[in-house]
Amino acid sequence: MSSIRCNDLCKTFEQGGETIVGLDHVSLSIEEGEFVCLSGPSGSGKTTLLNAMGGLDTPDSGRIQVGDAVLTDLSRGQLADMRLQNVGFVFQAYNLVPVLSARENVEFVMQVQGVDARQRSQRVQEVLAEVGLEGLESRLPAELSGGQQQRVAVARAIASKPKLVLADEPTANLDTRSAAQLMGLFVSLNQRGITFVIATHDSRVMGYARRLVKLQDGRMISDEAQEPTAMVV
Amino acid sequence: MNVGSRLAWRNLWRHSRRTWLTVGAMIFCNVLLVFMISLQLGSYGMMIDNSLGPFTGHAQIQHKDYLDDGKMRQSVPAAAALAQQVRGDIGLESVSARAVGFALASSEERSFGVQISGVQAAYEPLVSTLPGLVAQGRYLSESDNDAIVIGRVLATNLRATLGDEITFLGSGRDGSFAAGVATVVGIVDSGIDDLDRAMAHVPLGWFQEVFAMGDHGHQIVIRFADIDAVTPGLAALAPQLDLGDELVLLDWDALLPGLRQAITSDMASAWMMYGVLVLLVAFSVLNTQLMSVLERTREFGVMLALGMKPSRIARLVGMETLMMAALGLSIGVLGGAAVVAYLSVAGFHFPGMEEMASQFNLPDRIYPEVSALGLLWGPLTVFVMSVFAALYPALRIFRLRPVPAMRAV
Numbered sequence: 001m002s003s004i005r006c007n008d009l010c011k012t013f014e015q016g017g018e019t020i021v022g023l024d025h026v027s028l029s030i031e032e033g034e035f036v037c038l039s040g041p042s043g044s045g046k047t048t049l050l051n052a053m054g055g056l057d058t059p060d061s062g063r064i065q066v067g068d069a070v071l072t073d074l075s076r077g078q079l080a081d082m083r084l085q086n087v088g089f090v091f092q093a094y095n096l097v098p099v100l101s102a103r104e105n106v107e108f109v110m111q112v113q114g115v116d117a118r119q120r121s122q123r124v125q126e127v128l129a130e131v132g133l134e135g136l137e138s139r140l141p142a143e144l145s146g147g148q149q150q151r152v153a154v155a156r157a158i159a160s161k162p163k164l165v166l167a168d169e170p171t172a173n174l175d176t177r178s179a180a181q182l183m184g185l186f187v188s189l190n191q192r193g194i195t196f197v198i199a200t201h202d203s204r205v206m207g208y209a210r211r212l213v214k215l216q217d218g219r220m221i222s223d224e225a226q227e228p229t230a231m232v233v
Numbered sequence: 234m235n236v237g238s239r240l241a242w243r244n245l246w247r248h249s250r251r252t253w254l255t256v257g258a259m260i261f262c263n264v265l266l267v268f269m270i271s272l273q274l275g276s277y278g279m280m281i282d283n284s285l286g287p288f289t290g291h292a293q294i295q296h297k298d299y300l301d302d303g304k305m306r307q308s309v310p311a312a313a314a315l316a317q318q319v320r321g322d323i324g325l326e327s328v329s330a331r332a333v334g335f336a337l338a339s340s341e342e343r344s345f346g347v348q349i350s351g352v353q354a355a356y357e358p359l360v361s362t363l364p365g366l367v368a369q370g371r372y373l374s375e376s377d378n379d380a381i382v383i384g385r386v387l388a389t390n391l392r393a394t395l396g397d398e399i400t401f402l403g404s405g406r407d408g409s410f411a412a413g414v415a416t417v418v419g420i421v422d423s424g425i426d427d428l429d430r431a432m433a434h435v436p437l438g439w440f441q442e443v444f445a446m447g448d449h450g451h452q453i454v455i456r457f458a459d460i461d462a463v464t465p466g467l468a469a470l471a472p473q474l475d476l477g478d479e480l481v482l483l484d485w486d487a488l489l490p491g492l493r494q495a496i497t498s499d500m501a502s503a504w505m506m507y508g509v510l511v512l513l514v515a516f517s518v519l520n521t522q523l524m525s526v527l528e529r530t531r532e533f534g535v536m537l538a539l540g541m542k543p544s545r546i547a548r549l550v551g552m553e554t555l556m557m558a559a560l561g562l563s564i565g566v567l568g569g570a571a572v573v574a575y576l577s578v579a580g581f582h583f584p585g586m587e588e589m590a591s592q593f594n595l596p597d598r599i600y601p602e603v604s605a606l607g608l609l610w611g612p613l614t615v616f617v618m619s620v621f622a623a624l625y626p627a628l629r630i631f632r633l634r635p636v637p638a639m640r641a642v
Contacts, residue, residue, distance in 0.1 A: 051636055054538075056538055056635045056636050057634075057635075057636045077542060080537070080540050080541070080542050081540065082540075083538065083539065083540040084539065084540025084541070085540070087540075089538055089539060091535070091538075091639070095531075095532075095535040095639070097240065097532060097535075097536075098247075098532075099240065099243035099244055099247060100236070100239070100240060100243070104236055104239065104240075107236055108236045108240070109539050109540070111235065111236045111237065112539070112540065112541050112545065113540075117235075156539075
């Protein structure tokens with residue numbers, strides 16, 4: 001399910017009367033279990049590509065297939081179902097629901113999926129333990145540090161056992177230590193078979209990837225396999 | 234409570250001051266509506282009772298032209314016998330024959346015009362409230378012949394007290410000169426000055442003798458257990474009566490057409506005012522929920538990104554509104570019920586109310602009616618309109634797209 005096929009994707013935006021190229025004929029394939037970083041400067045198109053892979057945004061032309069689903073052929077409702085069941089998202093700004101505790105934030109997505117209360121409760125315990133947040137379950141996001149909030153966001157992303165996690169600048173708001181811990185968590189989850197695609201311009205993050213795709217002005221300028229250079233904390 | 238309900242409840246208290254302002258507006262509106270509607274229903278009940286109670290009754294048998302012309306000769310033959318027959322037909326004792334005329338009443342010092350009624354002393358207390366309102370002396374009894382009970386204002390005007398004689402001059406049914414002397418045995422204080430100014434009750438037999446009525450009367454007054462029993466009661470009675478071409482059976486609506494018109498007109502203007510009040514609350518809810526949705530655009534964008542469907546988020550907004558409206562409904566109804574319960578015992582009065590109230594045959598203290606309709610109609614309308622007002626903010630969510638929504642500040 002987690003293999004991604006992007007074929008000749010194009011996307012432009014209108015901004016202040018100017019046409020900005022988001023994606024310029026990008027083609028890319030990602031296999032199950034890969035750990036890929038999309039890198040490039042701001043405006044290079046990495047977030048646009050990530051959003052297109054997650055079915056959050058649709059390209060102007062081209063074709064995207066995630067597993068068996070051709071995203072460019074799906075309706076809004078089908079895309080929502082696809083995201084809910086198959087994709088975990090981690091955002092730069094954590095984006096937790098501020099009035100729900102850590103436990104409830106994680107549980108919320110599972111409830112949308114229709115998971116029954118008992119299973120939900122058990123799974124929440126598991127994933128919070130997995131991301132190292134035992135004992136902090138009942139805290140509200142405002143009572144957690146940035147690193148802890150991002151861990152809750154990761155727990156929320158993996159709670160439904162997706163095969164694919166898309167992360168957009170996940171370490172941008174974290175200090176070095178928290179960023180290293182988060183990347184260590186990603187690597188550990190990736191080793192259990194979850195495909196990771198991370199959009200980042202943080203060189204520390206790129207060091208964890210086994211494949212680095214570089215973008216510039218909406219075009220893919222390189223796509224290289226690499227040996228991870230960063231140490232997992 | 235599931236996460237959705239918990240989320241909705243907590244969202245309400247993110248901006249507790251704003252929520253309380255909106256809920257407060259609902260509570261105020263609900264208390265006001267409960268009070269106003271209960272007062273209105275109570276006053277209508279009192280208007281009907283006070284208008285029909287003293288004289289008209291729930292229905293009457295009359296000469297077909299008497300209602301419009303009110304002439305002495307437009308009378309009901311064998312009035313007492315007909316009243317007795319009706320008592321048997323409907324199985325109620327509260328039926329009384331009456332004859333009505335106008336005369337000049339004179340005491341030793343003064344003279345005033347009065348409406349003099351010949352009544353059946355045994356049955357009049359069953360159809361009229363006036364016999365129960367005797368402030369001095371007593372009401373007529375079956376053994377009385379030339380006794381009279383007059384209104385308090387008339388007694389004051391005539392400077393007559395108990396035991397005084399009053400002379401009546403008028404014209405009889407046949408156009409002859411009618412004159413008689415009666416002794417005051419009771420003075421009635423109905424609380425309605427217009428009524429007390431011209432009221433004089435004498436025994437029917439004496440009236441028939443003085444006014445050359447023979448066995449005729451002018452009205453067979455019928456009073457049912459309550460206003461709701463009138464229509465079925467008359468429907469049952471009508472087929473049993475053989476009134477011929479000269480007599481008619483009229484219900485209170487036909488006897489006092491102005492009463493229903495006054496109620497209808499008062500209701501129309503009051504409903505309009507209530508409508509404006511409810512609309513103001515609905516706009517307050519619209520404003521609160523729209524603000525709430527707009528400031529959470531980013532959060533909703535994240536929910537959409539995670540795979541939540543817009544309909545589910547709209548339901549969340551709907552649930553928040555339902556909770557807010559339910560809070561306003563419950564506190565408002567409880568508050569309104571407490572106010573109404575207190576005033577239904579203590580009565581409602583404000584200075585200067587007497588004059589206005591007397592125009593509608595109301596006393597100077599009104600007692601709100603405690604009823605399910607009065608307690609729930611207004612608050613339920615506010616509830617429904619509040620939920621309806623939240624539709625627009627909820628529908629806006631269907632226009633959101635995850636990526637632009639998540640970029641919203």
